[in-house]
Amino acid sequence: MTSVQRKKAASGFRGLAGDLRKAWPLYLMVLPGVIYLIAFRYIPMLGSVVAFQDYSVFKGILGSPFVGLKYFEKLFSSYDFSRIFGNTLILGFIKTILLFPVPVILALMINEIKRTAIKKGVQTAIYIPHFLSWVIVGGLVFDILGVGGLFNNVRAFLGMETILPMQKESWFRPIYAASSIWKESGWGTVVYLAALSSMDPSIYESAAIDGANRFQRFIYITLPLLVPTILTLFLINIGGFLDLGFEQVYNLQTPMTYEVSDIFDTYVYRVGILQAQYSFTTAVGLFQSVIGLILVVTFNTLANKYTDDGGLW
Numbered sequence: 001m002t003s004v005q006r007k008k009a010a011s012g013f014r015g016l017a018g019d020l021r022k023a024w025p026l027y028l029m030v031l032p033g034v035i036y037l038i039a040f041r042y043i044p045m046l047g048s049v050v051a052f053q054d055y056s057v058f059k060g061i062l063g064s065p066f067v068g069l070k071y072f073e074k075l076f077s078s079y080d081f082s083r084i085f086g087n088t089l090i091l092g093f094i095k096t097i098l099l100f101p102v103p104v105i106l107a108l109m110i111n112e113i114k115r116t117a118i119k120k121g122v123q124t125a126i127y128i129p130h131f132l133s134w135v136i137v138g139g140l141v142f143d144i145l146g147v148g149g150l151f152n153n154v155r156a157f158l159g160m161e162t163i164l165p166m167q168k169e170s171w172f173r174p175i176y177a178a179s180s181i182w183k184e185s186g187w188g189t190v191v192y193l194a195a196l197s198s199m200d201p202s203i204y205e206s207a208a209i210d211g212a213n214r215f216q217r218f219i220y221i222t223l224p225l226l227v228p229t230i231l232t233l234f235l236i237n238i239g240g241f242l243d244l245g246f247e248q249v250y251n252l253q254t255p256m257t258y259e260v261s262d263i264f265d266t267y268v269y270r271v272g273i274l275q276a277q278y279s280f281t282t283a284v285g286l287f288q289s290v291i292g293l294i295l296v297v298t299f300n301t302l303a304n305k306y307t308d309d310g311g312l313w
Contacts, residue, residue, distance in 0.1 A: 051283040071283035080267065088263040091249070092241040094177050100237060102181055103188030104230060108222070110189060111196045123193075126186025137183055138251030141175065142166055172257045179252065195229040196222070231303055239296040242288040264288055 020027060051071060053064040075081060106126065113119040129137070145151045145165045152162045165171035199222070207217050246265040253261035264284055272281035 048282065048286050050279055051286045053279055055279045055282075057278070067279075071280045072287070074280060075283055075287065080262070083259065084262055084264055084267050087260060088242050088244065090173065091176060091244050091263060094173065095180055095244060096237050096241050099177060099180055099185070100234060102185045104192055104226070106185055107189040107192035107196060108218070110193060111222075123186075123189075126189070128186075129183040130187035132183065134183075134245075134247035134251045137179060138248075141179055141252060145175070166252075166254055167256045169257050169260045172253065172261050176248070176252060176261075179248070191229060191233060192226065195226055199225050235296060235300055235303065238299050239292045241295050242291050 047061070049061060050064075052066060052068060053061070054067045054070070055061070055064045110119060110122055113122065143149050147162060147164065151165070155162065165175065203221055204217055207221060212220070242264060244263055244265065246269060249261055249263055250266050250269070253266065264287075268281045268284050271277070272284065
């Protein structure tokens with residue numbers, strides 16, 4: 001290390017020490033989050049080596065033999081891979097792309113409500129489903145769409161025959177999308193409403209004085225100011241494109257709908273975990289993570305290239 005580099009390093013250390021002395025309460029507040037991130041996000045990455053081993057719980061990571069890409073080859077050559085990968089892509093597209101605008105639209109609609117009591121009531125009503133587990137939501141969906149449920153009672157009243165949507169492949173994806181909207185869209189409005197509430201009212205007042213109507217203020221002020229928030233959340237969501245969540249799909253699928261509902265998470269649970277194939281399940285998880293990383297980097301690059309606000313980095 002040269003003398004210039006040593007001086008820069010010493011200067012940087014003194015600057016960091018000064019920041020710690022001045023803002024130690026803030027660093028203390030951040031510390032639990034940093035510890036959580038390291039303990040539950042970075043340290044578990046070391047376990048990814050299991051995907052390249054013939055892992056045994058008795059031998060452990062250090063004692064298990066290295067087998068290279070054996071379990072990745074098993075995954076890619078599996079008869080079920082194309083079906084599971086296709087289902088995961090389709091459901092990921094539905095949840096990440098098609099349903100992404102729903103919280104934005106809801107937030108914009110709620111923001112237009114002028115009466116505070118009604119606004120808070122609507123917010124509370126659409127937030128509540130988020131706090132229900134998918135086990136409860138799945139049970140509600142099965143009850144509503146079951147033989148004696150509301151759906152078939154209405155059909156019977158209209159003189160139509162009874163059907164079982166939860167047993168039909170063609171119904172699974174619409175049910176998946178509808179349940180996602182009902183449960184999570186309200187909670188997804190939180191960040192957007194916070195961004196909308198932080199916008200400077202004087203901008204709207206100036207636009208109104210200049211003759212802009214409500215629609216024009218929405219198009220030329222609200223949307224452009226909301227774009228950075230939308231872009232940031234989209235880039236965060238796109239990283240989990242293949243990570244759809246085990247709970248929702250597992251609690252909505254039935255053996256009759258496996259052909260269109262089986263995704264990596266449910267397949268890993270049924271084939272990998274229940275049969276104690278830890279190396280295979282780790283290989284699948286690593287494959288999902290790599291795809292997510294590629295998608296985030298790709299869309300972030302596009303955001304930096306084609307938008308003024310840029311991406312996450």
